[in-house]
Amino acid sequence: xxxxxxxxxxxxxxxxxxxxxxxxxxxxxxxxxxxxxxxxxxxxxxxxxxxxxxxxxxxxxxxxxxxxxxxxxxxxxxxxxxxxxxxxxxxxxxxxxxxxxxxxxxxxxxxxxxxxxxxxxxxxxxxxxxxxxxxxxxxxxxxxxxxxxxxxxxxxxxxxxxxxxxxxxxxxxxxxxxxxxxxxxxxxxxxxxxxxxxxxxxxxxxxxxxxxxxxxxxxxxxxxxxxxxxxxxxxxxxxxxxxxxxxxxxxxxxxxxxxxxxxxxxxxxxxxxxxxxxxxxxxxxxxxxxxxxxxxxxxxxxxxxxxxxxxx
Ligand code: NDP
Numbered sequence: 001x002x003x004x005x006x007x008x009x010x011x012x013x014x015x016x017x018x019x020x021x022x023x024x025x026x027x028x029x030x031x032x033x034x035x036x037x038x039x040x041x042x043x044x045x046x047x048x049x050x051x052x053x054x055x056x057x058x059x060x061x062x063x064x065x066x067x068x069x070x071x072x073x074x075x076x077x078x079x080x081x082x083x084x085x086x087x088x089x090x091x092x093x094x095x096x097x098x099x100x101x102x103x104x105x106x107x108x109x110x111x112x113x114x115x116x117x118x119x120x121x122x123x124x125x126x127x128x129x130x131x132x133x134x135x136x137x138x139x140x141x142x143x144x145x146x147x148x149x150x151x152x153x154x155x156x157x158x159x160x161x162x163x164x165x166x167x168x169x170x171x172x173x174x175x176x177x178x179x180x181x182x183x184x185x186x187x188x189x190x191x192x193x194x195x196x197x198x199x200x201x202x203x204x205x206x207x208x209x210x211x212x213x214x215x216x217x218x219x220x221x222x223x224x225x226x227x228x229x230x231x232x233x234x235x236x237x238x239x240x241x242x243x244x245x246x247x248x249x250x251x252x253x254x255x256x257x258x259x260x261x262x263x264x265x266x267x268x269x270x271x272x273x274x275x276x277x278x279x280x281x282x283x284x285x286x287x288x289x290x291x292x293x294x295x296x297x298x299x300x301x302x303x304x305x306x307x308x309x310x311x312x
Contacts, residue, residue, distance in 0.1 A: 003106040004030045006303055007097060008075075009082050010113035010245075012039025013289040014279025016066035017296030018111045018303075023073035025304045027109075031070065032080045032099060034245075038063030039115050040280070041289055048143065050289050062289075085110075087252050091273045092310040108310075109274040109303040112253075112261065113296060114245040116280040116287070120238055121153065125209040129236075133215025136238045138162035139288070142169050145235035151176060151218055153206060154239035160188035162239050167195045174231055175200045176220060209236060244281050253277075260284050268299040274310070276302050 006027035008015050015031055022029040041047065041059035048056040057065075067077055084098035087110075095107045118136030120126060126134055135141040138152070142165060150170045152163050155177040166173045175192065180202050182189050192198055203224045210217040210230070217232040244259045254262040254271045261277040263269055268276040278299035279292035 001104055001106050003094070003108065004028070005108050005307065006030070006111065006300075007095075007105070007107035007109070008032070008111045008113060009097075010034050010039065010115055010279070010281070011037050011063070011067070011077070012041060012113060012115050012279055012292060013063075013066060014115070014281075014292040014296035014299070015039070015111070015113035016063070016070045017293040018113060018278055018300040019070035019075040019077075019296075020066075020073060021297050021300030022111070022303060023070060023075045025300065027300070027304060027307065028074065028076075029070075029111075029300075030076045030078060032078055032082050034114060035081050037079065038067075040117070046144075047140070047289065049139070082248065085248055085252065087249075087272045087275055089272060093273070095272075095275065109307055110276070111268075111296075111299045111303055112249070112270070112275065112277045112281055113279045113292075113299070114281050115292075116242040116244040116260075116284070118238065119241050119243060121206060121240070123206065123209065125211075126206070126236070126238070129209050129211055129215050132213055133211065133234055134209060134236045134238065138165050138237050138239070141235070142166050142237075145170050147171055148234045149174075149232065150235035150237060151231060151233045152237040152239055154241070155179070155182040155184060156239070156241065157184045157188050158241070159239035160184035160192050162237060163198050164191050164195055166237065167197050170235070171197065173198045174233065176204045176206065177202045178205050178223065179203065180224075206236075242280070242284065242287070244284075246281060258284065268295055268302050274303070274306050276306075 006022045006029040008031045011033040019029045080099040086096040149172045151174040153176045208219045221228045261282040276299040278295035
Protein backbone atom coordinates (compact mmCIF):
# COMPACT_ATOMS: atom_id res chain seq x y z
CA UNK A 1 0.00 0.00 0.00
CA UNK A 2 1.24 3.48 -0.83
CA UNK A 3 2.40 5.47 2.19
CA UNK A 4 2.33 9.27 2.02
CA UNK A 5 4.25 11.41 4.47
CA UNK A 6 1.98 14.43 4.29
CA UNK A 7 -1.46 13.99 2.77
CA UNK A 8 -3.44 17.17 2.08
CA UNK A 9 -7.16 16.80 1.51
CA UNK A 10 -8.66 19.72 -0.40
CA UNK A 11 -7.37 22.17 -2.97
CA UNK A 12 -8.51 25.64 -1.93
CA UNK A 13 -6.19 28.39 -0.66
CA UNK A 14 -5.67 26.48 2.62
CA UNK A 15 -4.74 23.18 0.94
CA UNK A 16 -2.37 24.71 -1.62
CA UNK A 17 -0.68 26.99 0.91
CA UNK A 18 -0.17 23.98 3.19
CA UNK A 19 1.29 22.19 0.14
CA UNK A 20 3.73 25.03 -0.66
CA UNK A 21 5.09 24.99 2.90
CA UNK A 22 5.09 21.20 3.23
CA UNK A 23 6.87 20.73 -0.11
CA UNK A 24 9.53 23.28 0.79
CA UNK A 25 10.05 21.40 4.08
CA UNK A 26 10.57 18.21 2.04
CA UNK A 27 7.47 16.48 3.38
CA UNK A 28 6.65 15.33 -0.17
CA UNK A 29 2.98 16.37 0.05
CA UNK A 30 0.24 14.83 -2.03
CA UNK A 31 -2.91 16.91 -2.53
CA UNK A 32 -6.21 15.25 -3.30
CA UNK A 33 -8.30 17.93 -4.94
CA UNK A 34 -11.78 16.82 -3.92
CA UNK A 35 -14.89 17.23 -6.05
CA UNK A 36 -14.38 20.96 -6.62
CA UNK A 37 -10.70 21.40 -7.61
CA UNK A 38 -9.64 24.88 -6.52
CA UNK A 39 -12.45 25.13 -3.99
CA UNK A 40 -14.95 27.93 -3.45
CA UNK A 41 -12.83 30.57 -5.18
CA UNK A 42 -13.44 28.89 -8.51
CA UNK A 43 -17.06 29.97 -8.20
CA UNK A 44 -16.22 33.66 -7.72
CA UNK A 45 -15.32 36.11 -10.42
CA UNK A 46 -12.86 38.82 -9.43
CA UNK A 47 -10.75 38.48 -6.27
CA UNK A 48 -9.68 41.99 -5.27
CA UNK A 49 -8.86 41.46 -1.61
CA UNK A 50 -6.01 38.92 -1.72
CA UNK A 51 -2.74 40.74 -0.96
CA UNK A 52 -0.23 40.77 -3.79
CA UNK A 53 -2.65 41.19 -6.68
CA UNK A 54 -2.87 44.98 -7.10
CA UNK A 55 -5.01 44.66 -10.21
CA UNK A 56 -7.15 41.83 -8.81
CA UNK A 57 -7.37 38.36 -10.28
CA UNK A 58 -10.25 36.08 -11.15
CA UNK A 59 -10.81 33.21 -8.73
CA UNK A 60 -10.11 30.29 -11.11
CA UNK A 61 -6.83 31.89 -12.34
CA UNK A 62 -5.70 32.47 -8.79
CA UNK A 63 -6.26 28.82 -7.95
CA UNK A 64 -4.29 27.70 -11.03
CA UNK A 65 -1.40 29.91 -9.88
CA UNK A 66 -1.57 28.54 -6.34
CA UNK A 67 -1.50 25.00 -7.72
CA UNK A 68 1.50 25.81 -9.93
CA UNK A 69 3.31 27.37 -6.98
CA UNK A 70 2.72 24.21 -4.91
CA UNK A 71 3.86 21.99 -7.80
CA UNK A 72 6.99 24.06 -8.33
CA UNK A 73 8.33 22.71 -5.04
CA UNK A 74 7.37 19.11 -5.75
CA UNK A 75 3.78 18.78 -4.55
CA UNK A 76 1.89 16.03 -6.31
CA UNK A 77 -1.66 17.09 -7.11
CA UNK A 78 -4.11 14.29 -7.77
CA UNK A 79 -7.72 14.51 -8.90
CA UNK A 80 -9.60 12.42 -6.42
CA UNK A 81 -12.11 12.55 -3.61
CA UNK A 82 -11.35 11.11 -0.20
CA UNK A 83 -14.39 9.03 0.72
CA UNK A 84 -13.34 7.36 3.97
CA UNK A 85 -10.77 7.82 6.72
CA UNK A 86 -9.65 5.55 9.53
CA UNK A 87 -7.59 7.73 11.83
CA UNK A 88 -5.06 6.38 14.31
CA UNK A 89 -5.05 7.72 17.88
CA UNK A 90 -1.43 6.65 18.58
CA UNK A 91 1.35 9.20 18.33
CA UNK A 92 3.25 8.23 15.19
CA UNK A 93 0.38 5.95 14.13
CA UNK A 94 -0.48 5.48 10.47
CA UNK A 95 -3.81 6.80 9.19
CA UNK A 96 -5.75 4.94 6.52
CA UNK A 97 -7.57 6.78 3.76
CA UNK A 98 -9.77 5.60 0.91
CA UNK A 99 -9.91 7.65 -2.29
CA UNK A 100 -12.88 7.47 -4.69
CA UNK A 101 -14.28 4.50 -2.72
CA UNK A 102 -11.56 2.09 -3.97
CA UNK A 103 -7.95 3.25 -3.60
CA UNK A 104 -6.53 2.65 -0.14
CA UNK A 105 -3.53 4.67 1.00
CA UNK A 106 -1.67 5.28 4.24
CA UNK A 107 -0.60 8.63 5.62
CA UNK A 108 1.84 9.61 8.33
CA UNK A 109 0.21 13.02 8.66
CA UNK A 110 -2.96 14.55 7.24
CA UNK A 111 -3.89 18.18 6.67
CA UNK A 112 -7.63 18.57 6.24
CA UNK A 113 -8.57 21.55 4.08
CA UNK A 114 -11.90 20.36 2.75
CA UNK A 115 -13.56 23.76 3.19
CA UNK A 116 -17.18 24.62 3.59
CA UNK A 117 -19.94 25.09 1.09
CA UNK A 118 -22.35 28.01 1.14
CA UNK A 119 -25.95 26.96 1.43
CA UNK A 120 -28.31 28.07 -1.31
CA UNK A 121 -32.10 28.26 -1.41
CA UNK A 122 -32.29 25.57 -4.08
CA UNK A 123 -34.50 27.43 -6.57
CA UNK A 124 -33.73 26.55 -10.22
CA UNK A 125 -33.69 30.28 -11.15
CA UNK A 126 -31.19 30.95 -8.34
CA UNK A 127 -28.87 28.15 -9.50
CA UNK A 128 -29.06 29.31 -13.13
CA UNK A 129 -28.01 32.85 -12.18
CA UNK A 130 -25.09 31.95 -9.89
CA UNK A 131 -22.25 34.09 -11.20
CA UNK A 132 -24.79 36.25 -13.03
CA UNK A 133 -25.79 38.32 -10.03
CA UNK A 134 -26.46 35.61 -7.44
CA UNK A 135 -23.63 35.37 -4.92
CA UNK A 136 -23.06 33.85 -1.49
CA UNK A 137 -20.30 36.29 -0.52
CA UNK A 138 -20.96 40.01 -0.14
CA UNK A 139 -17.35 40.76 0.76
CA UNK A 140 -16.18 39.05 -2.48
CA UNK A 141 -18.76 40.38 -4.91
CA UNK A 142 -20.50 43.38 -3.31
CA UNK A 143 -18.22 45.87 -5.06
CA UNK A 144 -19.68 44.95 -8.48
CA UNK A 145 -23.03 46.36 -7.36
CA UNK A 146 -21.74 49.77 -6.32
CA UNK A 147 -24.52 52.35 -6.64
CA UNK A 148 -27.13 49.68 -7.43
CA UNK A 149 -30.06 48.07 -5.62
CA UNK A 150 -29.48 44.60 -4.16
CA UNK A 151 -31.22 42.11 -1.87
CA UNK A 152 -29.91 39.73 0.77
CA UNK A 153 -31.58 36.59 2.11
CA UNK A 154 -30.97 35.45 5.69
CA UNK A 155 -31.33 36.74 9.22
CA UNK A 156 -28.27 35.51 11.10
CA UNK A 157 -25.10 37.40 12.02
CA UNK A 158 -23.63 36.83 8.57
CA UNK A 159 -26.69 38.27 6.80
CA UNK A 160 -26.79 41.24 9.17
CA UNK A 161 -23.07 41.92 8.78
CA UNK A 162 -23.21 41.55 5.00
CA UNK A 163 -26.32 43.75 4.76
CA UNK A 164 -24.51 46.62 6.49
CA UNK A 165 -21.41 45.99 4.36
CA UNK A 166 -23.53 46.18 1.19
CA UNK A 167 -25.37 49.26 2.46
CA UNK A 168 -22.04 51.15 2.37
CA UNK A 169 -21.58 50.35 -1.30
CA UNK A 170 -25.06 50.00 -2.76
CA UNK A 171 -27.94 52.44 -3.08
CA UNK A 172 -30.48 50.20 -1.38
CA UNK A 173 -30.39 46.81 0.33
CA UNK A 174 -33.58 44.79 0.82
CA UNK A 175 -33.15 42.17 3.52
CA UNK A 176 -35.46 39.18 3.31
CA UNK A 177 -36.22 37.46 6.61
CA UNK A 178 -38.35 34.33 6.50
CA UNK A 179 -39.70 34.61 10.04
CA UNK A 180 -41.11 37.60 11.94
CA UNK A 181 -37.77 38.11 13.69
CA UNK A 182 -34.05 37.87 13.09
CA UNK A 183 -31.68 35.30 14.52
CA UNK A 184 -28.74 37.75 14.55
CA UNK A 185 -27.43 39.14 17.83
CA UNK A 186 -29.23 42.19 19.19
CA UNK A 187 -26.19 44.37 18.51
CA UNK A 188 -26.14 43.34 14.85
CA UNK A 189 -29.89 43.87 14.57
CA UNK A 190 -29.50 47.40 15.93
CA UNK A 191 -26.84 48.11 13.34
CA UNK A 192 -29.13 46.92 10.57
CA UNK A 193 -32.09 48.86 11.92
CA UNK A 194 -30.01 52.03 12.21
CA UNK A 195 -28.85 51.82 8.59
CA UNK A 196 -31.16 54.02 6.55
CA UNK A 197 -30.79 52.32 3.17
CA UNK A 198 -31.62 48.81 4.46
CA UNK A 199 -35.26 47.81 4.17
CA UNK A 200 -36.16 44.67 6.12
CA UNK A 201 -39.04 42.55 4.89
CA UNK A 202 -40.14 40.01 7.49
CA UNK A 203 -42.07 36.82 6.71
CA UNK A 204 -40.78 37.08 3.19
CA UNK A 205 -39.36 34.38 0.91
CA UNK A 206 -38.17 34.35 -2.67
CA UNK A 207 -40.32 32.49 -5.19
CA UNK A 208 -38.21 33.23 -8.25
CA UNK A 209 -35.12 35.11 -9.32
CA UNK A 210 -35.98 37.05 -12.45
CA UNK A 211 -33.53 37.47 -15.33
CA UNK A 212 -32.19 35.62 -18.32
CA UNK A 213 -28.39 36.02 -18.22
CA UNK A 214 -28.19 38.40 -15.24
CA UNK A 215 -30.38 39.15 -12.26
CA UNK A 216 -33.03 41.77 -12.97
CA UNK A 217 -35.24 41.28 -9.94
CA UNK A 218 -36.91 38.86 -7.55
CA UNK A 219 -40.48 37.76 -7.03
CA UNK A 220 -41.15 37.46 -3.31
CA UNK A 221 -44.08 36.19 -1.29
CA UNK A 222 -45.20 37.17 2.18
CA UNK A 223 -45.67 33.76 3.81
CA UNK A 224 -48.39 35.13 6.16
CA UNK A 225 -50.58 37.11 3.78
CA UNK A 226 -49.53 35.12 0.65
CA UNK A 227 -49.26 38.37 -1.30
CA UNK A 228 -46.54 38.45 -3.94
CA UNK A 229 -44.44 41.35 -5.10
CA UNK A 230 -41.56 42.04 -7.48
CA UNK A 231 -38.43 43.87 -6.40
CA UNK A 232 -36.06 45.16 -9.10
CA UNK A 233 -32.44 44.41 -8.14
CA UNK A 234 -29.18 43.60 -9.93
CA UNK A 235 -27.50 41.56 -7.17
CA UNK A 236 -28.88 38.86 -4.89
CA UNK A 237 -26.82 37.73 -1.91
CA UNK A 238 -27.60 34.47 -0.15
CA UNK A 239 -26.46 34.44 3.49
CA UNK A 240 -28.27 31.49 5.03
CA UNK A 241 -25.23 29.71 6.45
CA UNK A 242 -22.44 27.38 5.40
CA UNK A 243 -21.96 23.66 5.74
CA UNK A 244 -18.44 22.46 6.52
CA UNK A 245 -17.34 19.45 4.48
CA UNK A 246 -16.68 17.12 7.39
CA UNK A 247 -19.09 14.22 6.93
CA UNK A 248 -16.29 11.67 6.45
CA UNK A 249 -14.71 12.64 9.79
CA UNK A 250 -17.86 12.23 11.91
CA UNK A 251 -17.38 9.93 14.87
CA UNK A 252 -13.60 10.45 14.81
CA UNK A 253 -12.64 14.11 14.84
CA UNK A 254 -14.05 16.58 17.36
CA UNK A 255 -16.42 19.06 15.78
CA UNK A 256 -18.89 21.67 16.98
CA UNK A 257 -22.64 21.30 16.66
CA UNK A 258 -22.53 22.76 13.12
CA UNK A 259 -19.83 20.27 12.04
CA UNK A 260 -16.78 22.60 12.03
CA UNK A 261 -13.59 20.84 13.12
CA UNK A 262 -12.26 21.92 16.50
CA UNK A 263 -8.58 22.74 16.72
CA UNK A 264 -6.42 23.07 19.80
CA UNK A 265 -5.76 26.64 20.96
CA UNK A 266 -4.09 28.72 18.30
CA UNK A 267 -2.74 25.64 16.52
CA UNK A 268 -4.26 23.57 13.72
CA UNK A 269 -4.07 20.33 15.76
CA UNK A 270 -7.19 18.17 15.90
CA UNK A 271 -7.84 15.59 18.61
CA UNK A 272 -5.83 12.99 16.61
CA UNK A 273 -2.03 13.20 16.58
CA UNK A 274 -0.71 13.99 13.11
CA UNK A 275 -4.08 15.25 11.85
CA UNK A 276 -4.39 18.99 11.28
CA UNK A 277 -7.19 21.22 10.01
CA UNK A 278 -6.92 24.47 8.08
CA UNK A 279 -9.19 26.84 6.21
CA UNK A 280 -12.96 27.13 6.30
CA UNK A 281 -13.41 23.58 7.57
CA UNK A 282 -12.34 24.90 10.98
CA UNK A 283 -13.33 28.57 10.67
CA UNK A 284 -16.90 29.82 10.59
CA UNK A 285 -15.91 33.30 11.63
CA UNK A 286 -13.61 34.85 9.00
CA UNK A 287 -13.88 32.57 5.94
CA UNK A 288 -11.54 34.60 3.73
CA UNK A 289 -9.06 33.23 1.19
CA UNK A 290 -6.22 35.00 2.95
CA UNK A 291 -7.13 33.65 6.40
CA UNK A 292 -7.53 30.15 4.92
CA UNK A 293 -4.07 30.48 3.34
CA UNK A 294 -2.67 31.61 6.72
CA UNK A 295 -3.99 28.55 8.53
CA UNK A 296 -2.77 26.33 5.66
CA UNK A 297 0.72 27.61 6.38
CA UNK A 298 0.22 26.92 10.09
CA UNK A 299 -0.97 23.37 9.41
CA UNK A 300 2.14 22.57 7.34
CA UNK A 301 4.39 23.94 10.09
CA UNK A 302 2.46 21.93 12.70
CA UNK A 303 2.77 18.78 10.51
CA UNK A 304 6.49 19.34 10.03
CA UNK A 305 7.04 19.67 13.78
CA UNK A 306 4.91 16.61 14.47
CA UNK A 307 6.73 14.44 11.92
CA UNK A 308 10.08 15.72 13.21
CA UNK A 309 9.18 14.79 16.79
CA UNK A 310 7.90 11.34 15.78
CA UNK A 311 11.01 10.60 13.74
CA UNK A 312 13.06 11.77 16.70
P1 NDP B 1 -26.93 31.06 10.96
O1 NDP B 1 -27.18 29.60 10.89
O2 NDP B 1 -26.72 31.69 12.29
O3 NDP B 1 -28.19 31.83 10.32
C1 NDP B 1 -28.73 31.43 9.10
C2 NDP B 1 -29.91 32.34 8.80
O4 NDP B 1 -30.40 32.00 7.50
C3 NDP B 1 -31.05 32.20 9.78
O5 NDP B 1 -31.59 33.46 10.07
C4 NDP B 1 -32.07 31.35 9.02
O6 NDP B 1 -33.39 31.66 9.31
C5 NDP B 1 -31.79 31.78 7.61
N1 NDP B 1 -32.17 30.73 6.65
C6 NDP B 1 -31.75 29.43 6.62
N2 NDP B 1 -32.30 28.80 5.57
C7 NDP B 1 -33.08 29.69 4.94
C8 NDP B 1 -33.90 29.64 3.80
N3 NDP B 1 -34.03 28.51 3.08
N4 NDP B 1 -34.57 30.76 3.42
C9 NDP B 1 -34.44 31.90 4.12
N5 NDP B 1 -33.67 32.04 5.21
C10 NDP B 1 -33.00 30.93 5.62
O7 NDP B 1 -25.71 31.33 9.94
P2 NDP B 1 -24.70 32.56 9.85
O8 NDP B 1 -23.87 32.31 8.66
O9 NDP B 1 -25.42 33.85 9.92
O10 NDP B 1 -23.80 32.43 11.13
C11 NDP B 1 -23.06 31.23 11.42
C12 NDP B 1 -22.35 31.36 12.75
O11 NDP B 1 -21.29 32.32 12.65
C13 NDP B 1 -23.27 31.88 13.86
O12 NDP B 1 -22.90 31.24 15.06
C14 NDP B 1 -22.97 33.34 13.94
O13 NDP B 1 -23.25 33.91 15.20
C15 NDP B 1 -21.47 33.37 13.61
N6 NDP B 1 -21.09 34.67 13.03
C16 NDP B 1 -20.67 35.65 13.87
C17 NDP B 1 -20.32 36.88 13.38
C18 NDP B 1 -19.85 37.91 14.32
O14 NDP B 1 -19.92 37.70 15.51
N7 NDP B 1 -19.38 39.04 13.84
C19 NDP B 1 -20.38 37.20 11.95
C20 NDP B 1 -20.87 36.11 11.14
C21 NDP B 1 -21.21 34.91 11.69
P3 NDP B 1 -34.09 31.25 10.71
O15 NDP B 1 -33.59 32.23 11.71
O16 NDP B 1 -35.55 31.38 10.40
O17 NDP B 1 -33.69 29.83 10.99
